[in-house]
Amino acid sequence: MIQKFKTIVLAGGLVVMTGGHFAVNHDSTAAYAATLETISKTTVEEVNAAVSAFQEIGSLRREDPINTDAIRSAYVNSIQALAQQADAANDLALDGIVLAAIDEIGSNNEPELAAQVIDKTLQHVFFLTILDRVTAVRDDFDVTDTETLNLKWNEAVAAFEAIKGTAARENKVLTADRQSIQTGDNPTLDIQIGMAFERGRNALNKQNLAEDKIEISIVRQIIRLSLARAYYIGVLREVEGIISNRNRDIAEAREKQKEGENFYRIIEDFITRENAMGSELIKAQFTGDVAQVEADQIVSELSKGFIGRVRAELTANEASILDNRGRALEVAEEAILYANTFLADLELRLDSASRVSLETALNSLKAASNDMDAAIAEQARRTATDILLAYEQTLNVADYEQTQNTPFVDAAVTSFQTIGALRRQSPVDAQAIMDAYTGELQQLTKFIDSIHGLAMDADILAAIDNISNNQQVPLAAQVIDKTLQRVFVLTLHNRVVLVLNSFGDLSVSELELEWDRAFAAFQAIKGTTARENKVLTADRQSIESGSNPYLDSRITLAFILGKDAIVNAASDGMEQIVLASERIVAPLVRSYFIGVLREVEGIVENRARDIDEALEKQVEGIYFYRIVELAVSRFNPSGNALIKSQLSGDLSAVNANQIVSEISKALIGLVNNELTEFEQALGSDSEQAKLVAEIAALYTQIILPDLELRLDATKRVKIENALQDLIEAGANNDQAKGVTAQQSITGLLAEYANTLI
Numbered sequence: 233m234i235q236k237f238k239t240i241v242l243a244g245g246l247v248v249m250t251g252g253h254f255a256v257n258h259d260s261t262a263a264y265a266a267t268l269e270t271i272s273k274t275t276v277e278e279v280n281a282a283v284s285a286f287q288e289i290g291s292l293r294r295e296d297p298i299n300t301d302a303i304r305s306a307y308v309n310s311i312q313a314l315a316q317q318a319d320a321a322n323d324l325a326l327d328g329i330v331l332a333a334i335d336e337i338g339s340n341n342e343p344e345l346a347a348q349v350i351d352k353t354l355q356h357v358f359f360l361t362i363l364d365r366v367t368a369v370r371d372d373f374d375v376t377d378t379e380t381l382n383l384k385w386n387e388a389v390a391a392f393e394a395i396k397g398t399a400a401r402e403n404k405v406l407t408a409d410r411q412s413i414q415t416g417d418n419p420t421l422d423i424q425i426g427m428a429f430e431r432g433r434n435a436l437n438k439q440n441l442a443e444d445k446i447e448i449s450i451v452r453q454i455i456r457l458s459l460a461r462a463y464y465i466g467v468l469r470e471v472e473g474i475i476s477n478r479n480r481d482i483a484e485a486r487e488k489q490k491e492g493e494n495f496y497r498i499i500e501d502f503i504t505r506e507n508a509m510g511s512e513l514i515k516a517q518f519t520g521d522v523a524q525v526e527a528d529q530i531v532s533e534l535s536k537g538f539i540g541r542v543r544a545e546l547t548a549n550e551a552s553i554l555d556n557r558g559r560a561l562e563v564a565e566e567a568i569l570y571a572n573t574f575l576a577d578l579e580l581r582l583d584s585a586s587r588v589s590l591e592t593a594l595n596s597l598k599a600a601s602n603d604m605d606a607a608i609a610e611q612a613r614r615t616a617t618d619i620l621l622a623y624e625q626t627l628n629v630a631d632y633e634q635t636q637n638t639p640f641v642d643a644a645v646t647s648f649q650t651i652g653a654l655r656r657q658s659p660v661d662a663q664a665i666m667d668a669y670t671g672e673l674q675q676l677t678k679f680i681d682s683i684h685g686l687a688m689d690a691d692i693l694a695a696i697d698n699i700s701n702n703q704q705v706p707l708a709a710q711v712i713d714k715t716l717q718r719v720f721v722l723t724l725h726n727r728v729v730l731v732l733n734s735f736g737d738l739s740v741s742e743l744e745l746e747w748d749r750a751f752a753a754f755q756a757i758k759g760t761t762a763r764e765n766k767v768l769t770a771d772r773q774s775i776e777s778g779s780n781p782y783l784d785s786r787i788t789l790a791f792i793l794g795k796d797a798i799v800n801a802a803s804d805g806m807e808q809i810v811l812a813s814e815r816i817v818a819p820l821v822r823s824y825f826i827g828v829l830r831e832v833e834g835i836v837e838n839r840a841r842d843i844d845e846a847l848e849k850q851v852e853g854i855y856f857y858r859i860v861e862l863a864v865s866r867f868n869p870s871g872n873a874l875i876k877s878q879l880s881g882d883l884s885a886v887n888a889n890q891i892v893s894e895i896s897k898a899l900i901g902l903v904n905n906e907l908t909e910f911e912q913a914l915g916s917d918s919e920q921a922k923l924v925a926e927i928a929a930l931y932t933q934i935i936l937p938d939l940e941l942r943l944d945a946t947k948r949v950k951i952e953n954a955l956q957d958l959i960e961a962g963a964n965n966d967q968a969k970g971v972t973a974q975q976s977i978t979g980l981l982a983e984y985a986n987t988l989i
Contacts, residue, residue, distance in 0.1 A: 276383065278313070279361065279390040285310035286354050286394045293347035300338040303350065307334065311354060314391075318360040319945075323779065326360075328945030329353045332953060335946075341957070341972075344483075345490045352494030358394040359459055359498055365391070366432070366452045373445050381436045388455075389429050396422050399459065404468035405576045410528040410628075413472035416576055421458045428454040446558040450565050457569035460502055464534060464573050466495040471527050478522045485522045493518035506540020507533060509785035513630050516789070519956070532627035535574040539620050542570045546597075546613045553601060553609045560601035560609075567616070568594045574623075581626040582619075590619045632792050634752075636745040640672050641723065641752040647673040648716050648756045655709040662700040665712065669696070673716070680722045688715050706844070707851045714855030720756040721820065721859055727753065728813045731798070735806050743798045750816075751791050758784050761820060766829035768938060772889040775833035778937075783819035790815035807919060811926060818930045821863065825895065825934070827856035828879075832888050839883040846883050854879040867901025868894055893988040896935045900981050903931045907974050914962060914970045921962030921970070929955040932977070935984070942987040943980075951980045 285306040292303050307330060315327040330353050336346035365388035369381050392399075403416035428451040435447040473488030496518055504511040510533030517525045545567040552559040571594060579587040593615040600609035650668040654661055669692065677689045692715050695708040727750035731743050738746075765778035794812030797805045834849030857879055865872035871894030878886045906928035913921035932955055940948040954976040961970030 276386045276390050279387045282311045282314050283394045298337050298343055304334050314361050315357045318357050321364055325945040326353050328949045331946045332949035344487055348491045355395050356498045358391045361391040362388045370448050370452050378436050399462040404465050406531050412475045412527050413468045421462050425455055425458050449562045453566050460499050461573050463495050463498045474522055474525045503537030507537035508782040509789050510536050512785050512789045528628045532629045536629050538570050538573045542567050553606050557604050564598040564601040578623045630792050634748045636748045638749050638752040641749050643672040644676045645756040660699050660705055662696050666696050677719050680719050691715050706848045710852045717757050718859050720753045724750045724753040761823040766826045768892050774836045774888050775829045783823050786819045787816050821860050824856050824859045828853050835886045864898040868898035871897055899931050899934050900985050903928050915965050915967050918965050925958040925962040939984045
């Protein structure tokens with residue numbers, strides 16, 4: 233039987249299934265500059281050699297058995313340099329993914345899936361090679377001679393030969409019943425891209441400098457977004473394969489799922505910008521149970537992302553129509569290209585007249601932009617916006633639906649938000665803060681205090697008093713904010729635990745109420761979970777910003793899936809609610825670890841130039857850390873003491889590398905504990921084995937980017953692959969696969985632990 237709640241107890245009773253990771257982001261500016269220098273030294277002959285090697289690998293991966301050494305030789309000798317350039321320019325790890333997949337084939341670990349990873353990842357390399365070259369041409373158009381620009385353009389043309397076949401495929405569209413995917417018309421994207429390359433080549437002659445510069449910007453978008461559409465079609469092609477095979481050939485369905493996962497990586501950024509939560513849902517379907525893949529949901533979330541991009545281009549057009557003809561033309565073209573991805577689906581959900589009207593409006597916008605006719609452009613944008621809204625309302629997108637009233641928690645959240653505004657005023661009005669705190673928010677704080685034996689109410693009142701007496705006002709304001717965040721974290725957690733522990737005892741409406749209360753509490757701290765990642769710098773001396781992990785979207789999606797499990801009351805409802813709960817708390821905990829590192833960054837940056845600012849950051853750091861303290865202290869008590877001493881002692885003692893290292897040591901202990909439990913459950917309790925494997929993956933994700941920094945990207949990918957194997961082995965009671973995965977994870981973690989200070 234699956235345990236009701238697999239937990240680690242943190243300070244104040246917070247139960248944690250840690251998840252996410254401290255992403256390591258190398259010096260992106262320096263890396264990109266180095267990449268541009270490398271690109272400038274690449275030749276057409278080298279790109280042609282890479283294309284030939286890719287085609288050779290295409291043949292090799294279809295052999296039985298697959299010749300691993302031949303694939304490795306072809307990749308390392310001819311393609312790896314391009315992959316490493318793409319990685320450096322785009323902050324990716326494609327080289328590591330390919331090398332790890334080659335090793336998977338060599339070890340005979342699902343070689344068919346690994347072969348698909350290689351193929352799709354190499355397509356990603358050529359996709360980025362094209363984009364990097366045409367972007368470099370656009371950026372250097374004014375300052376570089378035609379001959380040099382042509383060399384870079386020719387490299388892009390050469391790289392396109394590798395993926396031309398993907399661009400030549402027929403469209404894939406949702407079936408009329410929205411249950412699967414079927415073939416549509418052929419958009420001949422390969423021809424469109426080829427024509428765009430020729431248009432660009434003509435513009436490089438610079439016969440009319442101003443117009444040719446506009447032309448290069450436009451054809452770059454045609455190439456870029458036509459390729460994106462080709463991979464959008466590729467994603468849907470694999471969805472079709474999953475659905476058509478999952479009830480008759482599970483191995484084929486899983487192979488299609490792996491292809492879909494890797495195709496989606498190529499266009500993920502296009503969706504995430506406007507639909508981060510939908511992107512998380514798509515990725516979950518491509519990495520989860522094939523039975524859970526839903527064509528309508530995937531198409532809807534993709535369309536929502538591209539609708540957002542069309543709207544962004546309409547806004548950009550409005551801003552440029554009067555004074556920047558080139559920019560207005562470029563974004564009008566982009567709006568058309570983005571809309572092309574979902575026109576067939578729009579016609580299915582609305583009607584053919586709506587499709588024609590949208591196409592007409594966008595083409596009218598393009599013409600008006602050329603003429604700089606603001607009135608016609610405004611009408612075209614308005615028409616397009618209305619149709620997009622009507623289309624969006626027909627989509628089957630994920631959204632949290634609150635079904636029970638939560639007035640008490642809502643009022644407390646509103647008060648917290650009011651205090652957030654008040655504490656930023658100058659001077660800070662202590663009485664106004666006290667007035668906002670008194671009522672539901674204070675009652676909630678006292679309630680949480682009584683449950684967990686804390687004194688947060690006293691801490692808040694003391695901080696308000698300090699503000700009244702003008703004593704360390706900035707520090708007191710931070711104490712109030714972080715303490716109240718802790719109140720809402722614990723409120724959220726308590727409601728989730730209640731649902732889990734009472735899942736078979738409470739009615740559906742009662743469970744919904746508690747889940748809705750947890751979601752209401754989340755609204756208070758959602759801003760913290762929406763922050764950019766904070767990561768160790770390459771020299772390990774400080775902390776810097778990484779990419780946005782969209783933890784707020786992950787948490788929201790988990791709330792949605794948990795609500796579905798409550799409402800549907802399926803036979804696996806308990807398992808689903810446990811997993812949803814883990815995926816809520818995991819990124820929430822990661823958010824507060826990120827918060828700690830954000831304040832460490834502030835301490836290191838300010839301690840030599842602004843002591844007051846550094847002290848304020850230190851107070852924020854210790855209050856953030858208290859929320860997740862026992863996640864460290866359970867397996868690394870000495871490290872916990874060290875972190876607390878640094879966050880409360882001499883500012884000069886704060887050591888970013890050591891704080892990250894001590895957290896990692898604790899999490900390694902947590903993972904090893906889960907691996908032990910996995911070993912005990914494997915073969916006898918598949919539900920429990922799968923659960924602890926999922927938890928082990930969540931713990932490990934926290935340290936993966938730091939592991940990559942200290943080891944390499946290939947080893948990060950290998951441990952990620954092993955974690956996926958661990959989950960699958962647990963679910964299927966596959967002891968041989970589980971033992972192999974466990975040994976791989978343990979070995980890599982031990983190697984990583986040896987690099988920590």
